Amino acid sequence: MQSKRWMMMLAMGLVCVAAVSGCKKKTAGSGSDGGIGGVTGADLNGSGLGGRPDLNATEMAGQFVPVYFDYDSAQVKESERAKVEAVAEHIKKASGVGVIVEGHCDERGSREYNLSLGERRAQGVRAYLMTLGVDAARIQTKSMGKEKPVALGHDEESWAKNRRAEFVLFK
Amino acid sequence: MGKFWRDGRGHRPRLQKESSACSAAVAGFVEAGSNTPPRRQIGFFQGLEKGVGGFSKAWKIALVLLLAVLPASAQVRVVKGGSAKATIDWSRLVAGGAATEFKRVLEDDLIHSGWFTPAAPGGAEFSLVGSAQESGALNATIQFASVTQRQWLLSKQYTAEGGAARRLAHKVADEILAAIGRKGMFSGRIVMIGTRSGAKELYVSDMDGGNLSQITSDHNICLGPHWAPDGNRITYTAFLKRYPDVYLIDLASRSRRVVASYPGMNSGGAVSPDGGMVALILSKEGYQALYVRALGGGVPMRLTDGSRAALASPCWSPDGSHIVYVSDQASTAHPQLYMISRSGGAPRRLTSRGSQNVAPCWGANGLIAYASLQGRFQICVMDPNTLDSKMITPGDADYEDPSWASDGRHIVCSRTAGYRSRIYLLDTLGDPPVALSEVSGDWYSPSVTAK
Numbered sequence: 001m002q003s004k005r006w007m008m009m010l011a012m013g014l015v016c017v018a019a020v021s022g023c024k025k026k027t028a029g030s031g032s033d034g035g036i037g038g039v040t041g042a043d044l045n046g047s048g049l050g051g052r053p054d055l056n057a058t059e060m061a062g063q064f065v066p067v068y069f070d071y072d073s074a075q076v077k078e079s080e081r082a083k084v085e086a087v088a089e090h091i092k093k094a095s096g097v098g099v100i101v102e103g104h105c106d107e108r109g110s111r112e113y114n115l116s117l118g119e120r121r122a123q124g125v126r127a128y129l130m131t132l133g134v135d136a137a138r139i140q141t142k143s144m145g146k147e148k149p150v151a152l153g154h155d156e157e158s159w160a161k162n163r164r165a166e167f168v169l170f171k
Numbered sequence: 172m173g174k175f176w177r178d179g180r181g182h183r184p185r186l187q188k189e190s191s192a193c194s195a196a197v198a199g200f201v202e203a204g205s206n207t208p209p210r211r212q213i214g215f216f217q218g219l220e221k222g223v224g225g226f227s228k229a230w231k232i233a234l235v236l237l238l239a240v241l242p243a244s245a246q247v248r249v250v251k252g253g254s255a256k257a258t259i260d261w262s263r264l265v266a267g268g269a270a271t272e273f274k275r276v277l278e279d280d281l282i283h284s285g286w287f288t289p290a291a292p293g294g295a296e297f298s299l300v301g302s303a304q305e306s307g308a309l310n311a312t313i314q315f316a317s318v319t320q321r322q323w324l325l326s327k328q329y330t331a332e333g334g335a336a337r338r339l340a341h342k343v344a345d346e347i348l349a350a351i352g353r354k355g356m357f358s359g360r361i362v363m364i365g366t367r368s369g370a371k372e373l374y375v376s377d378m379d380g381g382n383l384s385q386i387t388s389d390h391n392i393c394l395g396p397h398w399a400p401d402g403n404r405i406t407y408t409a410f411l412k413r414y415p416d417v418y419l420i421d422l423a424s425r426s427r428r429v430v431a432s433y434p435g436m437n438s439g440g441a442v443s444p445d446g447g448m449v450a451l452i453l454s455k456e457g458y459q460a461l462y463v464r465a466l467g468g469g470v471p472m473r474l475t476d477g478s479r480a481a482l483a484s485p486c487w488s489p490d491g492s493h494i495v496y497v498s499d500q501a502s503t504a505h506p507q508l509y510m511i512s513r514s515g516g517a518p519r520r521l522t523s524r525g526s527q528n529v530a531p532c533w534g535a536n537g538l539i540a541y542a543s544l545q546g547r548f549q550i551c552v553m554d555p556n557t558l559d560s561k562m563i564t565p566g567d568a569d570y571e572d573p574s575w576a577s578d579g580r581h582i583v584c585s586r587t588a589g590y591r592s593r594i595y596l597l598d599t600l601g602d603p604p605v606a607l608s609e610v611s612g613d614w615y616s617p618s619v620t621a622k
Contacts, residue, residue, distance in 0.1 A: 047457035049434035055412060073503055074481070110529035110542065110571065111616065112395045112438060113497055113506050115408070115415060116481035119436040119454050120503070123479075126457070141435050141454060142414055147371075147392045154590065 047130060050137035053098060053170040060171075064090075066164040067125055071106070074120035076128050084125055087167050088132035098138040100168040101125045105146040106159035118143030125165045140170075254600035256288040257351075260295035260318075266311075270303035273311060273336040279379060280344035280357045285580060285602050297324075299347070309336050315347050324350035337382050348578075356578035359621050362386070362396045362405050363585075363594055367612035373407060375422065378576065378583075378619070380594060380607030386420065395484070395616060399442040399466075402622030406430060406440035406449070417451060419466070430466065439485045441494075442466055448513075450485035450494050461485055461496055463513060474515045481506065486533050487513075488555075495521065495531040495539055495555070508541055510555060521555060532582075534575030535621075540582050542571045550584055552599055563599050570595070570604075577621035583607070585615035 053059075064087050067080045076084060091097055103118035103125075122141035130136050151158035259281065266274035281287045287297070296319045303311040308330055315325040325346060331339040345355030357378050365374045365385075371393050373386040387393065389409060396407040405420050417430040417440035431437040435454035439461070442449050449466045452459055459482045462471035475482065480500035487494055492513055499506040501520070508528050509518040522528035525543035528551075532540045539555055542548045543562070548569040553560035564570040568588035575582055576596070586595040586604065592615040594608040608614040 049455055049457055052414060052434050072499075072505075074479075075503075109527060109544070110483070110497070110506070112408075112483040113481065113499075113527075113529050115394060115436065115438055116452060116459060116483040116497075117499075119459060120479070120481040123454065123458065136457070141457075143436050144392070144410075145394065145415075147394070 047126070047136045049140060050098075052140060053100070057170045059100070060169040061166065063169060064167040066166045067121075068160060069121055069163040069165070071159070071163065072109075072117070074117065074124040076124050081128065084128045085132060088129050088134050091129075091134050091138060091169075096171055098140065098170050099129070099134075100140045100142050100170060101129070102166040102168055103141065103143045104148060104150075104162055104164050104166070106162040107146050107149060107154070108159070109146075111145060111147075115143050115145035115147075118145045121163075121165050254285055254598065254602055256286060257297055258290035258295040259287045259297040259299055260290055260292045261299040262292050263298075263300045264303075265301075266303040269305035269333070270309060270311070270336065273303045273305075273309060273340045276337050276340035276379065276381065277344055280341060280355075281347065283379060283581075283596065283605060284344065284348055284353070284355065284357075284578070285598050285600060286348065286351065286353055297351075305333060305336065307333055309333060309339060311339065311343065313343055313347075315350055317351075337377060341377060341379075354578045356576035356581060356619075356621075359577050359619055360402070361574075361583055361594065361607070361617050361619055362398060363608075363614050363617040364393060364396065365608075365610070365612055365614050367610055373405065373420070374614075375405075376594075376607070378596075378607075380609070383608075383610060386422070386425070395438065395440065397441055397618045398620035400444050400446050400620075402620040404442075405618075406442060408438045408440060417449075431464075431471075433471075438483065439496075441485045441487055443487050443513075444489060444491045448491075450487065450496075452482045452485065452496075461494065461511065463494070472515075474511055474513070475518060484530055486531050486539075488533050489535045489537065495533055497529050497531070508539070508553075521553065521558060522560075524560070525551075530572045532574045534579060535577070536575070536579035538575075540573035540575055542573060542584075550582060550597060552582075563597055564604065570597070572616050573597070574617050574619040576619050583617045583619050585617060587615070 065083050067076060067083050087099060091099055101122040103122035105114040105118050119141055122143055126139045126141055129139050149162040151161040261278060264274055298316045298318050301311060301313040303309065311329045313325060313327050316323050329339055329343060341357035344357045348355035359378045361376050361378060363374055364371050370390040372388060373393060373396050374383055375386055376383040389411060392410045394408040396405050398405055403422055406417060408415050408417055415436050415438055416432040417437045418427050419430050420427045430440055430449055431451050433453050433455035437451060437453055439450050439452040447466060448463050451462045451464060451471060453462050453471060458477045459480060460473045460477060461475045461482055462473050464471040478500050480498045483497040485494050485496040493510050494513060495508055495510045497506045498509050501507060506527050506529050508521040508531050510521055511518040525545045527544035528541055530542045534540065539553045541551055543551045547566065548571045549562050549564045549566060550570045550573045551560045551562050568586050571585050573582045573584040580599055582597040584595055584597055585592045592613040593606055594614045594617050596605045596607055
């Protein structure tokens with residue numbers, strides 16, 4: 001089982017390298033908009049964001065449990081996967097419903113980098129939702145960086161609560 | 172460039188005390204103006220050499236050895252020795268009434284410039300004589316002279332509207348500095364984020380922290396304000412439509428327009444030195460990348476390859492040919508500085524020391540200031556040609572978000588201690604950090620414009 005996964009990862013890695021090197025001339029400074037979709041791993045897999053939900057769309061927060069992350073990591077941990085799977089199940093069943101994955105960080109480090117790290121966390125969750133079969137166009141990412149902590153302490157207990165991705169459904 | 176960290180052999184600043192009479196003020200000095208030989212602008216490198224050049228190599232080595240054996244408390248005192256300064260006598264600069272603010276701001280500027288220290292009449296190398304009165308308008312007469320060279324360097328009358336005393340003082344300070352061949356910074360301004368109102372809003376102040384005015388009243392999250400090179404407009408990231416978008420705000424009219432509002436994250440918002448382009452970090456394709464686009468609109472051109480990295484904080488080189496930015500592509504835990512051509516190609520990694528290197532600011536002097544996590548965040552200055560870098564903060568707090576002042580010598584940054592953030596002025600020549608904000612609330616993410 002374990003070795004199978006490693007083989008998969010290795011194969012994916014090779015595909016990435018081949019695709020990136022093959023694309024390089026085209027991408028670097030070509031002036032083209034748009035990405036090199038489908039070449040650098042699962043979370044980059046043909047996955048441009050759809051349009052943002054309308055500002056008047058109904059948003060429902062708090063229906064699902066946040067996913068928590070390790071310090072300075074955007075990896076969806078094994079222990080957190082069931083939370084994402086529950087969201088995937090719900091969205092796949094409900095028609096016309098999309099999800100905003102909202103990434104957050106703890107208070108440490110540069111504000112601008114944390115905004116990007118929060119986005120990476122949202123992107124990591126989005127990638128996992130996509131592997132579970134959720135249509136990429138129905139998943140928005142949003143980062144609040146370290147600007148919206150849920151716990152205000154200056155210790156690991158608070159930080160761990162703040163390193164999270166929240167799910168907001170929209171219709 | 173490579174000369175930056177070398178032992179300078181530049182000539183020693185004029186520190187010799189002349190006992191010759193300057194009590195007779197500046198009478199008999201040659202009037203400046205066209206008789207004054209053109210003064211070479213002394214850039215940062217020469218300036219630095221000039222500043223530290225007084226120390227011989229042997230002395231420096233001795234200093235290093237001394238530091239190695241001294242207890243920590245003593246080290247601080249030695250390091251805080253500060254830069255070489257010329258003495259100035261301003262005892263005959265008189266101001267009455269509302270004009271006292273002019274005098275106070277001017278004197279503070281000259282001290283903060285790092286090139287002067289006040290001295291009593293009789294021993295000073297420079298003399299600043301003049302008067303300032305305010306009656307409706309502010310009228311000031313300024314005569315600045317080199318006592319040692321027996322020469323007028325500046326003799327001028329100034330008028331400013333009432334209430335403009337501070338701005339006029341900054342202008343005079345910069346002209347006095349120009350008269351001794353130094354570039355001033357006091358005509359510049361700082362944009363920063365402040366929490367005084369309870370929400371995060373943009374504020375603009377003078378270079379000394381005075382003249383603080385609130386720019387936004389959005390009751391929203393805002394990040395990373397940066398000046399457009401014209402000094403009239405500011406880009407920043409805000410969540411006005413629930414997502415992080417980049418806005419451009421015009422200071423005079425306070426009008427605001429969207430620069431980038433693509434799906435996902437929009438940040439960066441660094442306007443190119445020619446004012447035509449904007450560098451952005453976007454995630455519209457499902458991954459983060461660095462883009463450039465015409466500031467007015469159009470299709471963003473992606474410069475970096477797709478990768479599973481977090482990218483942030485783009486900043487243009489002074490000639491607009493390159494962009495330095497933050498990426499954690501090597502390891503998620505460790506954002507580092509990278510540099511890429513404005514037309515794309517392979518990025519070059521610039522930093523390796525420190526577990527995080529963030530918030531680059533590429534100065535007009537060619538040097539990149541950035542925050543490096545070495546226990547705490549400290550401000551470092553790097554020569555991107557040699558990758559030599561030097562820490563310029565004392566390690567007693569977290570120093571972040573550096574922005575070069577226009578004199579090429581000082582850096583404005585935020586300093587956080589005890590979970591309180593304030594704006595500080597740092598000196599790359601060794602004078603101790605100076606607090607610029609005394610107002611309650613947190614103050615951070617400063618960015619400096621020369622105008």
